[in-house]
Amino acid sequence: MSVAFLYPGQGTQRPGMLHDLPGHPAVAATRAEAERILPGSSLRDTAEALESTVTAQVALCVAGVAATRALAGEGAVPDAVAGHSAGAFPAAVAAGVLTFAEALTAVRRRGELMRDAYPRGYGMAVVLGLSVPQARRVIESITTDDDPAYLAVVDTDRQLVVAGGDRALERLDAAAARAGARRVRRLDIAVPSHCPLLGRVADAMADHLAAIPRRPLGVPYLGDSTGRLLRDSGAVLDDLARGVATTVRWRDVVALLGELGTTLFVQTPPGHVLADMARAAHPRTRVVALADTDLADAALLTRRDRLPGGSSRTPSIGT
Template identity: 90%
Template sequence: MSVAFLYPGQGTQRPGMLHDLPGHPAVTATRAEAERILPGSSTRDTPEALASTVTTQVALCVAGVAATRALACEGAVPDAVAGHSAGAFPAAVAAGVLTFAEALTAVRRRGELMRDAYPRGYGMAAVLGLSVPRARRVIESVTTGDDPAYLAVVDTDEQLVVAGSDRALERLGAAAGRAGARRVRRLDIAVPSHCPLLGHVADAMADHLAGIPRRPLRVPYLGGAGRLLREPGAVLDDLARGIATTVRWRDVIALLGELGTTLFVQTPPGDVLAGIARAAHPRTRVVTLADTGVADAALLTRRDRGTERTSPRGRDAARGHRAPFAGT
């Protein structure tokens, strides 16, 4: 395994993210397809639009699939894929488990369920500088029956996210500071994701995905719990259940390193996942499509996969690799 594609999730969105995607024919075609599937899905990236978790998750799916298709058209395909939270859906398209239409419909449904589950009074906060054991003790100290809090995301050893009620998160700020946290910051996410509070959303997503055909994976997929998944049923279960379980991104990046990844490529938007990968594997090349561009990212991918000799610019290889990422 040499090249891993990383797909960011909610919290990385920014205004203009869809309009700033690479100017590549595959991106244009993907955005047009998205419009046919969900009108407005490829254009709504204003601050007001992205305030909605539904719009944000759909936009992230469009961005991830468009980027993957652009790279594939240049002969650049991954050896493994991993998506952070909502980023798992474009990752599943890249792996061949979902079609683009299935992914867009699923993330819209996921966003609607999340939005309606807790319209007010809940959210998420990032905690920097506490180990997981110490953070668990702090979370336990601020949790009550009426105001729960949960460890939701482990991005690195000391970069965590807590989900819960507003009152619990307010107490968390002071308690984490006393425990030695460098910073506690509320995130622009008004839903307590990746914790048992969304168990009913996970059940509804499992029902929604139950009718998806079981398609063999074209590349391995790393689930949010940090496991390598090779069976379509396991990937669909991860897509459904991940909303109610802790994201262990630290373990995902560690496992990719153990599997021999030599190049990490992050799709738009931003560079958050690239930064985590770079810190965990300082001797491994890490690039983002936003900074590197399609042509250079594709060149690096082909070189690491040993396909550059047969496809100097990727055009010939694109004919052979376009199908796995075409969202059929």
């Protein structure tokens, strides 16, 4: 038996997400620590504030670490962790690769770089109902030198995300419909993440993370840009840096977790989108989202399903 913690990324943020976290001393302590690390920015979770990619990514990091610490305070720790896009940073904290302060500082830097690289004219759209080969053909048909588009995220076999210029994404609607897509919807993300357009951001993040000490992993970490199990902190840091400019292979992450014997998926707040994907991929496996589940119940399930002899480190995750 094995427990995997899943950390959602940008696009899942919602107003009030930090104030709706479990009422646990570890959550209060984490929010207070975040305020000390990034004064004035870490607790902003209004609709207006979360329109900023910087604020949204910081809030997601705070939420993920706070939830992990609350579960750890109840004796519930994971056997593996995986984060979707910006969720990779709280996952790296849970794995022991980053301290909370290092993660918050890196996430803020990442958000600033992304915002400044493409302040307008770009975005992302989810496409439902097309396979990866079909989507690639559609993307090729709508791409021009002035208006590029890229396959940015493979969430499931039939749920994909395209990144690119506004005019290319406008052409995506009709082209995807002709190819048989059920739906195309623009996401609340103002930058073209997970594609070569952010290559310079990835380079800058690699430079930023180069000073982080190489620490042994407390639990295995699955890289969302590789879809593979990473056991070396250097590989995790490279995944954190390069992931912003490479396709997210979340379908592969969830599939591999199943192959590794995961018997319980636990998604940290906000929302339950990753839990829904895990449930669809592994219908016989127990899946819970902390946003929909009492903390005590989630902790009990985690303690029951953990690997015998698994790591017991934690109540001070990320300190």
